[in-house]
Amino acid sequence: MRLTQYSGYGLRALMYVGLKGEELSTIAEIAEAHGISRNHLMKVVQQMAAEGFVYSRRGKNGGIRLASSPDQLTVGEVVRKLEPNFGVADCMRADRKCVLVGVCRLRAKLREASEAFLRVLDDVSLADLLDGPAHQLVMRELLGQELMPGSAAASQGTGRQACFAGSTP
Amino acid sequence: MKLTQHSDFGIRILTYLGLRPQSQSTVGEIAAAFDISHHHLTKVVQQLVGNGFVTSRRGKQGGLRLACSPREIRIGSVIRALENDFHLVECMRRERDCKIAPACRFSDIVSEANGAFLAVLDGYTLDDMLFGSARRRHLDRLLIADLRVSEAH
Numbered sequence: 253m254r255l256t257q258y259s260g261y262g263l264r265a266l267m268y269v270g271l272k273g274e275e276l277s278t279i280a281e282i283a284e285a286h287g288i289s290r291n292h293l294m295k296v297v298q299q300m301a302a303e304g305f306v307y308s309r310r311g312k313n314g315g316i317r318l319a320s321s322p323d324q325l326t327v328g329e330v331v332r333k334l335e336p337n338f339g340v341a342d343c344m345r346a347d348r349k350c351v352l353v354g355v356c357r358l359r360a361k362l363r364e365a366s367e368a369f370l371r372v373l374d375d376v377s378l379a380d381l382l383d384g385p386a387h388q389l390v391m392r393e394l395l396g397q398e399l400m401p402g403s404a405a406a407s408q409g410t411g412r413q414a415c416f417a418g419s420t421p
Numbered sequence: 422m423k424l425t426q427h428s429d430f431g432i433r434i435l436t437y438l439g440l441r442p443q444s445q446s447t448v449g450e451i452a453a454a455f456d457i458s459h460h461h462l463t464k465v466v467q468q469l470v471g472n473g474f475v476t477s478r479r480g481k482q483g484g485l486r487l488a489c490s491p492r493e494i495r496i497g498s499v500i501r502a503l504e505n506d507f508h509l510v511e512c513m514r515r516e517r518d519c520k521i522a523p524a525c526r527f528s529d530i531v532s533e534a535n536g537a538f539l540a541v542l543d544g545y546t547l548d549d550m551l552f553g554s555a556r557r558r559h560l561d562r563l564l565i566a567d568l569r570v571s572e573a574h
Contacts, residue, residue: 254425255531260519263527264519264521267521267525267527285520286519286520286521287520327527327530350429350433350455351454351455351456351563351564352433352436352560352563352564355559355560355563356436356550357549357550358432358496358550361496361541361542361545361549362424362542364541365537365538365539365541365542366538368534368537368538368540368541369534369535369537369538370534371537372530372533372534372537373530373531373534376530380526381525381526381527381530387524390523390524391521391524391525394520394521394523394524395520395521
């Protein structure tokens with residue numbers, strides 16, 4: 253049982269923009285900071301914009317930022333949207349369909365177990381992943397984000413304030 | 422997020438053996454019944470034997486059987502045994518894969534969620550999957566019918 257690369261990239265992008273606050277970030281910048289494929293990132297960012305997790309502005313000075321404050325976005329919500337086949341096994345795939353698929357009880361149990369998994373993630377917000385000024389400094393350093401005056405980590409706040417305080421729109 | 426093919430096949434093997442408590446089954450027979458790769462199945466069987474879920478006897482009268490009653494085989498422990506290289510998220514596979522891995526809290530949260538996932542499956546045994554004699558007959562018919570079809574080809 254594992255999460256896909258797709259949702260992993262989605263969460264990494266959310267953490268990146270969450271740390272940057274209101275300042276827009278480009279796909280290229282996030283891809284480079286995380287050392288991941290720009291194309292793969294593009295796809296998941298498009299979905300996250302459509303789901304309303306991020307705000308996206310086109311054009312030369314375009315980019316993305318969080319659509320709401322990080323304490324409003326739960327990890328469970330993100331994973332539920334980015335993992336449409338959550339909690340399934342290969343036995344349900346058309347090309348590998350199990351002969352017992354119609355009568356097997358495993359699927360119902362897997363669904364129940366997956367719900368238990370997601371409920372844990374429902375209790376965690378993006379703000380929880382980024383909380384704490386010292387923690388933010390370390391994360392920013394690892395991502396090579398420059399510390400701008402008035403930015404999240406520089407403002408020493410946490411949660412909602414951490415990501416939005418002091419930045420100019 | 423999905424169960425790997427490895428554990429999917431593992432559950433299928435145990436289901437098959439659970440339906441035939443009195444006889445020895447072969448990998449070939451199980452592969453034919455489910456119409457899946459013999460080679461891949463052999464690997465999963467080895468692991469099930471290694472983990473004490475299945476006994477394997479060599480020789481002409483040999484074959485595979487459940488090592489204990491289906492009531493004693495917890496689905497959670499099967500999944501745990503078969504997914505022992507458990508990297509729940511891509512970034513956990515290789516530390517250097519994700520730059521923020523040293524500070525990231527996500528992997529701890531996913532591990533906790535995984536514990537909740539397995540705890541649910543620990544509440545069910547192989548017997549729960551097979552329970553009821555009508556159900557057993559139904560499962561049995563499906564497997565045997567499929568075996569006949571694949572032999573005819």
